[in-house]
Amino acid sequence: MSVEIERKFLVLNNDYQQTAQRKTRIVQGYLNSSPERTVRIRIRGQQGYLTIKGKSSQDGTSRYEWEKEIDLSEAQQLIKLCEPGLIDKIRYEVSVGQHTFEVDEFFAENQDLVVAEVELSSADDAFEKPDWLGEEVTGDKRYYNSCLMKHPFNQWIN
């Protein structure tokens, strides 16, 4: 179990696609979508993952996380037990300076939402901001994947 320190941003345009090193389809569901004890089943390419996260720190930047790789066939069975509503997205991994941004383009009911996340070694770790990086939304629960499942982007009132 480790503490995950992440900052999350909206994205201004799709320039990140040109410098992405990797592009992967991700489908995930939740055995518990509560922010206090999130249990996630993820299929990423041909690999399955089971991830458990505790509740976020007060400033929203750090969170306990425990993850295990599981067989694809097991993940496919477990995803059937998940709460209604799956998240379906393409993730781009984009190196910027010393860090890697994960940029998620969402589909289905979250179509048109694009979010970038960077993992840091400490809460005050400095990082280079690419031109395509927009408004910070760290700690805004609406952008949690576990919330997007129940309150998808297409139903938000802008």
Place this chain on the structure above:
Amino acid sequence: MSVEIERKFLVLNNDYQQTAQRKTRIVQGYLNSSPERTVRIRIRGQQGYLTIKGKSSQDGTSRYEWEKEIDLSEAQQLIKLCEPGLIDKIRYEVSVGQHTFEVDEFFAENQDLVVAEVELSSADDAFEKPDWLGEEVTGDKRYYNSCLMKHPFNQWIN
């Protein structure tokens, strides 16, 4: 992932203790206690387990189950994230004919409750009933460990 076929019984006296092959302390909590997608963290002796169960069949005898051994230290961390209320019990394993009964003596708020379970290879698998075996409670959700956590035996109105 396998299908678990189990029948559950109350227990008339403690004669099972005399023929038990094994006795282990079990502490467990739930990352999700919903019967549709139960996620359980269990510490059994010095070993940790993560178990996911789907909802029961209509007659209450079979249920999808997926289990992985995890490190004790990881289980100790994950149990801290669980829903309020832990289950604490001693399990006796008792061979009777071709089958093994698991007899659970509960502590804390479930003190005085003793339940025996036998795992079968099919729903109509015959098994020998020892003298100490009482009323069958298979499918009675009150006896689910995930329910005993929220509605403990000491609070039941008899």
